[in-house]
Amino acid sequence: MPADRLREITRARLHRPAAFAEAAASRERPDSLVGPSGRALIVAADHTARGTLRSGARPLAMADRADLLDRLCTALARPEVNGVLASADIIEDLLFLGALEGKAVFGSMNRGGLSGARWEVDDRFTGYTPEAISRFRLEGGKMLLRLDYADSSTARTMESCAAAVNALGDAGKVAMVEPFIAYRADDLVRNDLSTEAVTRAAAIASGLGHSSMHTWLKLPVVADMERVAAATTLPVVLLGGDAAADPEAAYAAWAKALELPNVVGLTVGRSLLYPADDDVETAVDTAVGLL
Template identity: 60%
Template sequence: MSSVSISDLVAVRARHPEAIAEAAAVRVRRPLVGESGRLMIVAADHPARGALGVGDRKLAMAHRGQLLERLVLALSRPGVDGVLATADILEDLLLLGALENKIVMGSMNRGGLAGAAFELDDRFTGYRAQDIERLRFDAGKALLRIDYDDPGSLATLHSTARAVDEMAARRLPVFVEPFISRRDADGTVRNDLGPEAIARSIAIASGLGGTSAYTWLKIPVAGNPDEMEWVCETSTLPVVLLGGETNGDQEGAYEKWRTALRMPTVRGLVVGRSLLYPADGDVAAAVDTAVGLL
């Protein structure tokens, strides 16, 4: 991995903050979906939610220089289409010149901080539709966790619907990541990864807003291949698979992704920590393997 100079980035931010908008204005863009019809997006929007851990390393993503080095390397690999992140990270990547001819996806709601009492009242504290349009970025992403016992979920549901409308009005794609969630006895939010819950979340997310023309879904792999097949039949919206934690079983995760990518609605992968922080430390090999699945 090539080294990233934090001091250089800080100097530009301090002396010439306009450089960010200038870099965005001249960035070379590309269509959302290329000739392959597939998408391989690297995700790095976890830190803004206070989620810095990878496996048993609680602060793995806290070192910004190392995170940027891993992102620059991942984006340089053949077949990687783009990145999903919050403003601070995307702006660093802009200044580093790493976003040329890449899909840039802005993370929109980051207010539901990990472990907070208000976690499910997930406010849109990140990118707005007008920000994504102004910066000439390519898409947005919204997390939609629905807990039937938490009134905060209704606020998130409503604000996500309005974000779908605002993005569609600008003809910008928005990737909605829905879950049916619940709190454990200790207050920890858990996402239900069973096929029935995923199918229900897909049905809810697909109906948000005044049009679904620009809506994509970002969903986990459900159960076995037969279950995943009928889960994907819940909607005709294009789907990307989220990576999530592999719990040390990287090969098992690859096999699940490989099988799910055969489903007709599945168009690609959005994977973060398991590629940026693989157990063996080889980011390039992990990214190349994931690209190979497409």
């Protein structure tokens, strides 16, 4: 990412902020929400807005915005990568750089449940609103839903997600819901990645709102994904998660899950953007091969 391009972004924010709205208004929107393969390959980059900067053994990997943008632009330059999921600041940077032409863009909505915070499950909507997603011509919005049966604030988050599903659906926008059964251990919120828990989370998320016509689920790959996928008829995109210690095993698990009829693609962030060997192009090409 050349330093002069970064300076242009900052100067535009300082002197001509309307340039970002203009870029959103003129962006070429995709003809389809899936790529040439008929599957979705969406790069996720909304971690930083929730204070998650770690990737693998690097605690501040995502803190360098120039490096992150460079990795995102490298991934998005591959024609098979058909979309991005990010917070507004990153989407605006990518719009200004012209990296989102013809791509499906999903805005991240609830980032208030900061990683490690005592109120983490009370995940307030501090990012995109349904109205803003329509105004800036995005294809949809994504929301995180942690369901902690021992934390009463779960009910408020669940209600907020249902309202967002309603508003996005009424506007004809995709509501991408990422549900987990959660619990607190060692004073940290953990996600239960057992097959039973992920299946239950998928079933609950499928029933949010007064219509599921425009709802997608973003689910982790766990053991016995057949049972998980069987819990819903909604389109499912697979969550990549952090950079895997054994990438080959992770790719094999993705490939197996992609054979299921309602699994329509991948939504992968750090696994593609920060692979162990730092070769973003090869990591993206491997994911493309799975599709």
